[in-house]
Amino acid sequence: MPRTARKKVANGIYHIICNSISDTNLFRDQEDKERYLETLQRYKQQYGFEIYSLTLMDTHVHILLDTRGADISAIMKSINISYVQYYNRRHGRKGGLFAGRFKSILINEQSHLYEASLYIHRNSKDLPKWKKCIEKYPYSSLGIFLGLREDTRNLINVDYLMRLFGGNINIARKIYAKKIQLDERIKYELEYLLVEDNKAEYRSERIVYNRNITPDIIVEIICKHTNIDAKYLFTKNNSEGNKLRAILVMLLRKYSGYNLREICEFLGNISQPTASYLSTHGLKYINNTEYEDIINEIKEKCSH
Template structure:
């Protein structure tokens, strides 16, 4: 039977659920869960999407992702492919880890978004010891929502959903906790668990438009790095590796380009080389003070957003 086409929209907010194959847990220990969250953060920097919540259980996970103009399939493929490689290497196994494709459901309205967030954060109540205190579970974003701990990865945008409860932080948190504990209702859970596909949800938020041209990116990178633009297209130009890495990363992030698209732009380069340059670019903006805010600065100069309501 052919697969049903995945419902997608660049401005969509998605409930993502991933499960492992039946004979193996998706996460064997806390180290695995920490690794998965670090990969979500890594690719958040690449694709500039937003995370509104998460919960990692032993054999499955939930994410609430605002694609922010990017492609949700590309986002999740990058995260899950990297995690599966790590998992198999660490645990000395081979073969598939995830059960089929990830499941995704587009959020259809504000009410559903609130209910979904509460449902995701209610998941730890199924774990012994957390039945009455899901906020104490380390691998859920609930404690971040409630202001009980700092977000170690600066991964979650909790303000968007909590802002729907009003401007008073204390009362918003009290009302949110009450909603979380309502999620034990059987009908509520069934509605959340992918029984029906929703329609796209649009709220008053800004969406990053991903139609920047490679020529604009090349101009920006050559100016910022003080290199000749033609060198960005030159094979084996070792003196401009950093500039080329940033060029590749920006194309991947802001043009919605796949590796094959970038190969065509650069010419005479392999997918593997593009992937390596992208990783180098990501490391530069993550670890080198010279390039902090590099993507954000480019968006300010060349990019623009659309307001969805």
């Protein structure tokens, strides 16, 4: 029986659910969960998506993910393949880990957005150790939402969703805590936090990028801001173009929506493993302020 086509939109927000195969934990220990978060962090930077809520369970994952114009299938394929490769290598196994395709529920209304977030955060109540203190579960974004824990990985966009509960941080936290039906002890902790943040406000707008900027335009922008001849971006093993070539590959994946095969066809002289290697290094280079003007101009051209 053929699979049902996945419902996708260019700027969709999705509740993503990934389940492991039967009799196999998706995460065997804390190290596995940390690695999954690292993987999310890396591909968040590569694709430019946002995560609004997150909970990692032993056998499955819930993610509230805003594609911001990127392809949801490409995002999840990259994340899942990377994690499975790590998992099999670490645990000395072979074969698949995820039970079929990931499940994606398209969020069509704002009310569904916060309902999905509440559902995701309630999941950790099924873990015996955390049943009575779900806000302290380290692999859920709930503690970050309530201001009880810092987002050290800068992984979760709290502002966009919490603004639905009001602009004031403390009011939004109290409303969210009430909706998730936390016990009195947690409400008392939130009252205590009011002293520190009573003037703070949530300010957040959703930004969606067009992911169809042509490769030639990206090449043109890189050359304009670096005064490099375009030929060096297409030539292997040259000191002048190696770093910018890596940046080009990363930008093609992020803003042109190109996969590795298409990047290889565009550049004409590299393999897919090499393209993947360049993309990974390109992510490191773009954090350098030296290339800030390149990124800003491309973002401006892609923004709605």
